[in-house]
Amino acid sequence: MINFNSELLVEEKAKLSLENRGFKYGDAIFETIKVSNNRVVFWEDHYFRLMSSMRMLRMKIPMEFTLEFLEQEILKTVATQNSANSYRVRLNVYRKDGGLYTPKTNKIDYFIVAKANTYVTKEVYSVDVFKDFYSYSGLLSTIKTNNRMVNTLASIYAKENELDNCVLINEKKGVVEVTNANIFVVKGNVVRTPALSEGCIKGVIRSKVIDIIAKNKEFTLEETTISPFEIQKADEVFITNAIIGVQKITNYKKKKFTTIFSDKISKSLNVLEVTSS
Template identity: 55%
Template sequence: MVNYNGALIEKESFHLSKNNRGFAYGDSLFETIRIVNGEIYFLEDHYFRLMASMRMIRMEIPMAFTLDYFEKQISNLIKLVGEANVSRVKCTVYRKEGGLYTPNSNEIEFLIEASEVMSPVKDSYVIDIYKDHYVNSGLLSTLKSSNRLLNVVASIYAKENEYDACVLINEDKKIVETANANIFLVKGDVIRTPKLLDGCIKGVARKKIIEILEKDASFKFEETSISPFDLQKSDEVFVTNAIVGVQPVTKYRKKSFDTKIGNQLRKLFLELPAK
């Protein structure tokens, strides 16, 4: 089952139009949300990020598209599919079809899909830097749009070279994120992550980890520009996304990393309440 504009439809009966603007122009946004025993995790954070992103790209937000409405649409789908069968929900919002680069309307439609995705933390997690193409720095790159061709190509490159993920860099050769997660570096008692203006996704898990770090006086936290050389010098590296939570990195090229702090933060992340 899928939820299409509030109507619950069998997957087999649902067909996306060839004129869908998300398909034709990448004119869409999405949120991937973790579900545990039917409970929707960090719903408010996902909702407000989606609303802010829609405003940034001039989508018209319907008056009815409130937080309660958003929660109800997700919950209805989870109940129908079955709580035991859902660990991940993807919500996609796109402009109504019509027009070319300039849309005929800024009104939106939405699609919500539910699935069971096992994403366990790996004991070994190897990364390298992807250098063939760059992320454009700036706030537009912080949005979770469906235009993720760079992430796709970098993920293929990682698979071909037997890496678990590739690190993306921007045009200034600064580290941005990995192809599927935000990235954090640990050096001594300082934990750093790329600043948003360097082009990283404004991740919900990233936000939660930052909140944890800012409350813990034993760490100094910084959002700053990070070079590939900083990656080599780090004591630890870990990545975050909404589904996996915290994944410690074990190796970058010839450098092996400790995972103590990453595992500690993973435990704290998993202990966070859903709301």
């Protein structure tokens, strides 16, 4: 079942019109959310990021779009699925049909889709840099819009070259993220991650990992510019998103990385996921 504007529909009956602005112009945003044991993980963080993104894109936020309302809509959708311990939920918000580049209205529609989460972290994980196109820096790039062509092409490139993922770079040749996650680079006792000004997604798990590292006095966290060359010189590299949590990278070009620090971060994140409200 799919939740369309609070109405549960059989998937075959959930149709988008040819005037859908998410389809025609990418005039849409989304949140990818993990639901574990009937609990929306880090929901407050996802909710406030969604509200911030809608305001930035001048979408009219419905009065009923409260934290509690959307949480219940997510759980209502999950309840229609086959029993599983973990779900991957996509909450998509898009401007109502009508208009060309200029919309007829800033009011929105939304849908929620839930699928069983089958992701398992990999012991061997190889990446390389995708150089064909840039993921441009700037504030708009930090929002999870439906405009994900660079991510799509980089994912195809990874598949064609038997890689697990690709590192995206911006117009300044700085590291942004990988196709579906934020990236962290560890060298000695310094952990670096691209600053939001580099164009990376303002990831929920990125923020959680930054908080975890900030409480560890043995390591220093830097949000900064990172060159692809620094990845090759790193001791460890790992990626993060709401579904995978922490995925350690083991291979980059001919370089192989250790995973001691990323394993510790993964354990700390798992504890935080279970204990947070």
